[in-house]
Amino acid sequence: MTSQYVHRQAAWSITVDGVDIADTLRPRLIILDLTEKRGTDADELSLVLSDHDGQLVVPRPGVIIAVSLGWKDLGTANPPQLIDKGRFKVDQLTHAGTPDTLTIRARSADLTRAFRQRRIQSWTQTTLGAILNDLAGRNGLQLKCSDDKAAVDIAHLAQSNESDAALIARLGRTHDAVATVKAGALIFMACGAGESPGGEPLGLATITRRDGDRHTWESAERGSYSGVIAEWHDRAGGQRRKVVVGDDDNAKKLARTYASEANARRAADAEYKRLERGAAKFSLTLAQGRPDIFPEKTVAVTGFKPEIDAASWLVDEARHTLNSSGLGTVIQMELGGSANTQRNANT
Numbered sequence: 001m002t003s004q005y006v007h008r009q010a011a012w013s014i015t016v017d018g019v020d021i022a023d024t025l026r027p028r029l030i031i032l033d034l035t036e037k038r039g040t041d042a043d044e045l046s047l048v049l050s051d052h053d054g055q056l057v058v059p060r061p062g063v064i065i066a067v068s069l070g071w072k073d074l075g076t077a078n079p080p081q082l083i084d085k086g087r088f089k090v091d092q093l094t095h096a097g098t099p100d101t102l103t104i105r106a107r108s109a110d111l112t113r114a115f116r117q118r119r120i121q122s123w124t125q126t127t128l129g130a131i132l133n134d135l136a137g138r139n140g141l142q143l144k145c146s147d148d149k150a151a152v153d154i155a156h157l158a159q160s161n162e163s164d165a166a167l168i169a170r171l172g173r174t175h176d177a178v179a180t181v182k183a184g185a186l187i188f189m190a191c192g193a194g195e196s197p198g199g200e201p202l203g204l205a206t207i208t209r210r211d212g213d214r215h216t217w218e219s220a221e222r223g224s225y226s227g228v229i230a231e232w233h234d235r236a237g238g239q240r241r242k243v244v245v246g247d248d249d250n251a252k253k254l255a256r257t258y259a260s261e262a263n264a265r266r267a268a269d270a271e272y273k274r275l276e277r278g279a280a281k282f283s284l285t286l287a288q289g290r291p292d293i294f295p296e297k298t299v300a301v302t303g304f305k306p307e308i309d310a311a312s313w314l315v316d317e318a319r320h321t322l323n324s325s326g327l328g329t330v331i332q333m334e335l336g337g338s339a340n341t342q343r344n345a346n347t
Contacts, residue, residue: 007073008073028050029047031048043088062090091106116166121159211287216283217307218280227245227250228254230267230268244268280335298312313336315331
């Protein structure tokens with residue numbers, strides 16, 4: 001039997017405030033650019049549309065755009081395989097010419113202005129999960145926090161003239177966690193966990209050398225640091241003490257002095273994990289887009305140098321671009337959890 005090669009065509013869907021307008025935009029779409037980020041930085045969407053005939057209706061700021069990307073197998077009756085890439089709120093419009101074009105820029109719809117208002121509050125003798133639940137609740141979000149992070153004991157936490165977005169980002173850094181807002185939920189989970197906050201596996205994406213168009217690999221010795229030192233104030237003894245994670249021969253010293261040994265150890269461990277992940281970086285430009293790849297996805301690659309193929313890679317940022325050339329994806333990655341070395345902690 002002779003196998004027939006199936007040609008694919010980029011497919012997409014766009015709705016504005018729930019109304020499907022893909023057919024209206026199809027002859028006008030010049031570029032669709034979507035960048036997905038890890039952390040509290042908003043995902044960003046940009047649409048460049050032709051207004052050659054002056055008939056394009058300018059959307060009002062604040063409308064919600066939902067985007068799905070994928071592929072359709074040509075010559076088959078199979079429906080397009082689309083992946084939901086989220087909801088975005090329009091916050092910038094630019095009309096330019098000639099030729100006349102309209103550029104629409106939008107950001108993750110869940111990051112409201114209230115999320116960035118400065119607040120003053122404190123929590124005492126509680127858990128990280130309880131604090132995150134408070135933050136999610138007052139921003140109209142559902143909390144999706146992994147069990148291990150939710151159970152962390154917090155003796156005291158102060159929010160001093162700090163926005164909820166900034167506080168969540170700080171908590172993410174302190175606990176080496178993905179701290180982001182997606183699809184109406186505040187998500188908080190360990191970096192590189194390889195699963196959703198509900199425990200479902202995110203799966204492994206496999207990329208071969210022939211899938212890529214361009215690549216860049218960089219390796220460094222974690223900034224020459226052998227470990228991390230964090231100091232904490234021992235009130236009972238009236239002196240500063242330190243916690244070392246890794247080796248203290250050439251350790252990075254954190255600038256802040258922490259209120260307890262537990263807080264200092266937690267911060268040092270989180271920074272050491274970040275140094276480990278940053279020991280190597282790998283970027284790939286894929287000629288055939290992969291909308292199924294997103295931040296925190298684990299990637300295995302083959303066909304490159306042995307050092308590259310042997311590593312487990314963790315997606316830090318994914319950028320999907322749809323234009324006249326088709327759908328392409330650029331992914332930025334760092335070392336994943338399984339590539340990290342064993343850590344030793346000493347006081």
